[in-house]
Amino acid sequence: MISRPGQGRMKARKSMRYDYKKIEPKWQKVWEDGKVFRAVDGSDKPKFYGLVEFPYPSGAGMHVGHIKAYSSLEVVSRKRRMEGYNVLFPIGFDAYGLPTENYAIKTNTHPRIITDQNISKFTNQLKKVGFAFDWDRVIDTTEEDFYRWTQWIFLKLFDHGLVYRDKAWVNYCPSCKVVLSNEDSQGGKCDICHSDVIQKSKDVWYLKITEYADKLLEGLETVDYPENIKQQQINWIGKSTGAFVNFSIKGVDEKLEIYTTRPDTLFGVTFMVIAPEHPMIDKYADRIANMDAIEAYRKECAKKTEFERTQLVKDKTGVKIDGFTAVNPVNGKEIPVFIADYVMMGYGTGAIMAVPGHDQRDYDFAKEFGIDIIEVIKGGNMDECAYTGDGEMVNSDYLNGYTNKKDSIARMIEELEKQGIGRAGVQYKMKDWAFNRQRYWGEPIPIVHCPHCGDVGVPYEELPLKLPKVENFEPGQDGESPLAGIESFVNCSCPKCGRPAKRETDTMPQWAGSSWYYLRYIDPKNTESLCDRDKMNYWMPVDWYNGGMEHVTRHMIYSRFWHHFLYDIGVVNTAEPYAKRSAQGLILGPDGDKMSKSKGNVIDPLDIVEEYGADTLRTYVLFMGDYGAATPWNDRATKGCKRFLERVAGMTDMLTEDKASPAMETRFHQTIKKVSQDIENMKFNTAIAALMALVNDIYDAGAVNKEDFQTFIRLLCPFAPHLCEELWEMTGGEGLCSLASWPIYDEAKTVESTIEIGVQVNGKMRGTITIPRDCSKEEAIAAAMEIPTVKKSTDGKKIIKEIYVPNKIVNIVAK
RNA sequence: GCAGUCUUGGCGGAAUUGGCAUACGCGCUAGACUAAGGAUCUAGUCCGGGCUUACUGGGUGUGGGUUCAAGUCCCACAGACUGCACCA
Numbered sequence: 001m002i003s004r005p006g007q008g009r010m011k012a013r014k015s016m017r018y019d020y021k022k023i024e025p026k027w028q029k030v031w032e033d034g035k036v037f038r039a040v041d042g043s044d045k046p047k048f049y050g051l052v053e054f055p056y057p058s059g060a061g062m063h064v065g066h067i068k069a070y071s072s073l074e075v076v077s078r079k080r081r082m083e084g085y086n087v088l089f090p091i092g093f094d095a096y097g098l099p100t101e102n103y104a105i106k107t108n109t110h111p112r113i114i115t116d117q118n119i120s121k122f123t124n125q126l127k128k129v130g131f132a133f134d135w136d137r138v139i140d141t142t143e144e145d146f147y148r149w150t151q152w153i154f155l156k157l158f159d160h161g162l163v164y165r166d167k168a169w170v171n172y173c174p175s176c177k178v179v180l181s182n183e184d185s186q187g188g189k190c191d192i193c194h195s196d197v198i199q200k201s202k203d204v205w206y207l208k209i210t211e212y213a214d215k216l217l218e219g220l221e222t223v224d225y226p227e228n229i230k231q232q233q234i235n236w237i238g239k240s241t242g243a244f245v246n247f248s249i250k251g252v253d254e255k256l257e258i259y260t261t262r263p264d265t266l267f268g269v270t271f272m273v274i275a276p277e278h279p280m281i282d283k284y285a286d287r288i289a290n291m292d293a294i295e296a297y298r299k300e301c302a303k304k305t306e307f308e309r310t311q312l313v314k315d316k317t318g319v320k321i322d323g324f325t326a327v328n329p330v331n332g333k334e335i336p337v338f339i340a341d342y343v344m345m346g347y348g349t350g351a352i353m354a355v356p357g358h359d360q361r362d363y364d365f366a367k368e369f370g371i372d373i374i375e376v377i378k379g380g381n382m383d384e385c386a387y388t389g390d391g392e393m394v395n396s397d398y399l400n401g402y403t404n405k406k407d408s409i410a411r412m413i414e415e416l417e418k419q420g421i422g423r424a425g426v427q428y429k430m431k432d433w434a435f436n437r438q439r440y441w442g443e444p445i446p447i448v449h450c451p452h453c454g455d456v457g458v459p460y461e462e463l464p465l466k467l468p469k470v471e472n473f474e475p476g477q478d479g480e481s482p483l484a485g486i487e488s489f490v491n492c493s494c495p496k497c498g499r500p501a502k503r504e505t506d507t508m509p510q511w512a513g514s515s516w517y518y519l520r521y522i523d524p525k526n527t528e529s530l531c532d533r534d535k536m537n538y539w540m541p542v543d544w545y546n547g548g549m550e551h552v553t554r555h556m557i558y559s560r561f562w563h564h565f566l567y568d569i570g571v572v573n574t575a576e577p578y579a580k581r582s583a584q585g586l587i588l589g590p591d592g593d594k595m596s597k598s599k600g601n602v603i604d605p606l607d608i609v610e611e612y613g614a615d616t617l618r619t620y621v622l623f624m625g626d627y628g629a630a631t632p633w634n635d636r637a638t639k640g641c642k643r644f645l646e647r648v649a650g651m652t653d654m655l656t657e658d659k660a661s662p663a664m665e666t667r668f669h670q671t672i673k674k675v676s677q678d679i680e681n682m683k684f685n686t687a688i689a690a691l692m693a694l695v696n697d698i699y700d701a702g703a704v705n706k707e708d709f710q711t712f713i714r715l716l717c718p719f720a721p722h723l724c725e726e727l728w729e730m731t732g733g734e735g736l737c738s739l740a741s742w743p744i745y746d747e748a749k750t751v752e753s754t755i756e757i758g759v760q761v762n763g764k765m766r767g768t769i770t771i772p773r774d775c776s777k778e779e780a781i782a783a784a785m786e787i788p789t790v791k792k793s794t795d796g797k798k799i800i801k802e803i804y805v806p807n808k809i810v811n812i813v814a815k
Numbered sequence: 816g817c818a819g820u821c822u823u824g825g826c827g828g829a830a831u832u833g834g835c836a837u838a839c840g841c842g843c844u845a846g847a848c849u850a851a852g853g854a855u856c857u858a859g860u861c862c863g864g865g866c867u868u869a870c871u872g873g874g875u876g877u878g879g880g881u882u883c884a885a886g887u888c889c890c891a892c893a894g895a896c897u898g899c900a901c902c903a
Contacts, residue, residue, distance in 0.1 A: 228898090231818070232819080232897090234818095235899060236899075242903085260903060261902090343901080344902075346902090348903060351903095354903085355903090360816090360901090364901095427903090429900090549897075549898080623839085623840070630896080631828085638841095644839095677831095686828095686838085686839080688839080689829075690838090692838095692839055696839090758835035760834085760835085760884070763882095765835060768835065789870080803883050803884080810834095811834080
């Protein structure tokens with residue numbers, strides 16, 4: 001070890017050397033003026049398309065969470081560029097949305113103005129952190145030349161029969177006055193304002209995403225997503241296989257169709273239940289004797305939010321329909337029909353066959369209403385609860401004796417089809433995508449309602465259908481869109497017949513623009529198509545997409561659906577848009593709670609940039625913990641990262657022309673390997689730890705070869721690029737550090753010639769030996785036996801076994 | 816209820832995938848430099864015993880198992896988080 005340079009001198013120099021307030025703006029200007037991070041079209045180089053979820057430009061500005069979300073691919077992209085790739089790392093703004101509109105209403109300012117202000121605020125923040133985005137490709141989903149193509153895709157979907165309009169029970173938010181998709185109303189709460197969602201009958205535009213359910217499932221097998229993300233998408237799509245069965249209704253010429261995953265339990269059916277909204281009730285209202293009671297029950301259900309409906313898991317309620325009964329098609333038995341709110345209109349056919357012996361909900365209901373319970377699968381106790389396990393089929397005629405569920409289901413479906421009373425079928429939990437919103441700040445839906453021709457698409461050449469400028473953005477009465485009040489917009493002529501017609505006044509949901517934005521980055525200024533085909537062939541698919549776990553089901557499934565559709569109609573060149581997906585963990589407040597304005601624990605990234613510098617911020621958000629895990633913010637630890645960067649700057653006092661020692665050379669090669677691999681595996685925390693450890697070793701050595709120092713600078717550059725540019729320039733590096741080559745390691749030089757390994761006796765550590773790498777067992781055992789403590793603990797004992805795992809461990813088993 | 820992830824010092828977290836548990840950082844303790852330190856540097860820091868040297872016992876949520884060897888694999892239990900949820 002060499003003694004350290006004089007401390008006083010170091011102190012003075014260091015503060016001068018690491019003047020982040022001077023360094024950071026300097027290099028940001030160099031990068032921007034030189035368009036250093038521009039993606040090049042028509043390059044011969046291999047490409048890398050790194051995508052981060054573009055932000056919603058809220059008035060609050062950025063959050064450290066945004067910084068963490070972008071930092072991963074920022075580092076990967078910078079590394080790729082240094083490795084010689086042509087990199088596309090773009091950013092844009094997903095700017096349509098309710099918060100802006102609500103703020104506009106509150107402040108009586110046009111959402112356009114607010115959006116522009118917020119975008120410039122975000123842009124300023126992003127630039128101050130030094131992200132290597134290609135600023136020539138910024139997109140904004142609310143701009144005409146962008147949403148023109150969002151509308152274009154909608155029209156293509158419409159032309160291909162994937163858009164339909166229906167009166168439906170929808171999730172409706174009385175506070176936002178808007179129809180919500182199931183995705184936007186989870187838990188019965190509005191995703192935007194968190195108030196209770198109610199059920200309302202409305203005109204709804206649907207996109208037939210269910211038609212793509214199987215393709216979305218199959219596509220998952222071709223992409224590199226983490227297992228938990230795949231699983232979430234699989235659960236969301238919720239495919240189940242089973243059968244549709246028709247039950248005839250006594251006295252009327254009507255079949256009641258149900259869906260079941262266990263058709264083999266048909267002999268155990270003792271009643272049926274239909275959803276309160278089931279159309280059959282109104283159809284036969286005149287034959288139902290207790291219509292009053294049924295109406296009363298329906299009213300009660302409508303009052304309940306979906307959340308309340310799903311909360312009452314235990315107590316089953318319902319009303320027996322007094323007017324018709326059903327017939328079990330396999331045994332001719334007459335069974336009662338109930339309405340009950342534990343059956344949902346939105347899944348299957350809105351009607352079920354109830355098998356109380358083998359479904360807990362049906363069991364609870366049967367107990368409540370005193371209905372027979374028949375055992376058809378052996379193994380449970382019908383007096384206690386429903387038996388949902390496997391077992392031998394009983395009381396089931398031709399199914400008796402079957403013990404395998406697969407076989408009995410197959411046999412039953414065969415019978416159903418033979419007798420013409422049912423068929424095999426599949427169901428999805430995922431429902432069609434409710435696509436309209438009664439709001440101003442969104443893409444107008446390009447449809448004209450003609451009294452003669454019906455719903456007609458706006459001609460493609462008339463796109464964009466511009467969002468008109470209005471004075472008043474408040475939703476109209478009964479949740480009508482603000483656009484409904486603008487006569488000049490509403491009244492038009494039918495594109496087909498030319499006669500007077502009216503425009504659709506609803507707008508698209510926020511998910512529309514984000515469903516295809518990644519394509520526009522490839523060719524943001526194109527006026528002829530949404531993206532040039534050659535450019536697409538070069539850049540697509542997105543190589544790596546990072547974002548939040550909260551977008552894994554909604555945004556990602558919607559955009560995969562659109563992309564699959566565009567692929568089917570020949571617009572894009574790949575079936576799947578994203579080859580690889582990763583997700584960052586949350587940054588929690590210093591108190592360990594989720595950051596929120598109301599808790600007052602939000603960290604503003606610009607405060608950190610001001611106090612510690614952008615490089616410290618960037619390094620800390622990646623160093624703070626496992627990238628995928630939620631980690632609390634720690635201001636002290638932030639300071640630790642700054643200390644590290646100061647020590648890096650301080651190394652310029654130790655530069656020498658002397659060659660590094662063999663040991664130090666090994667350390668460098670090890671670090672290059674470690675950092676390179678860790679970045680690929682998103683283990684940024686250990687990559688930074690490895691850099692810190694190397695700095696510690698260099699400080700211990702007291703000197704560092706100048707070229708080695710430049711190697712170090714290049715490794716650190718993706719994390720702390722401003723400082724590294726400065727040190728690169730200071731040490732006479734050619735060009736920009738950001739464009740320098742990524743260091744390459746020599747595998748042979750990553751290993752020491754002699755290594756220290758542990759020695760155990762009976763599995764207990766007794767010491768270590770230093771031996772040549774890959775040395776023989778004899779040599780290692782002999783060295784191990786020389787250790788006094790090993791001698792002592794084996795003394796007088798018989799050595800039964802000597803285990804030597806080369807370069808790992810010696811274990812001596814003695815008795 | 817179903818599915819998935821997880822539980823390691825005072826704290827955030829490492830552990831090349833079965834081979835020296837606690838790397839790196841924070842904090843803390845002592846010291847140095849200071850007029851001063853919430854700056855910087857040095858040494859120490861899993862818990863306990865020990866002539867504080869040598870050495871030694873215990874230790875990765877709990878209990879068991881496999882193995883020469885378990886934070887890592889298997890079984891059971893407890894707890895935390897995330898997503899879905901009367902999905903027929």
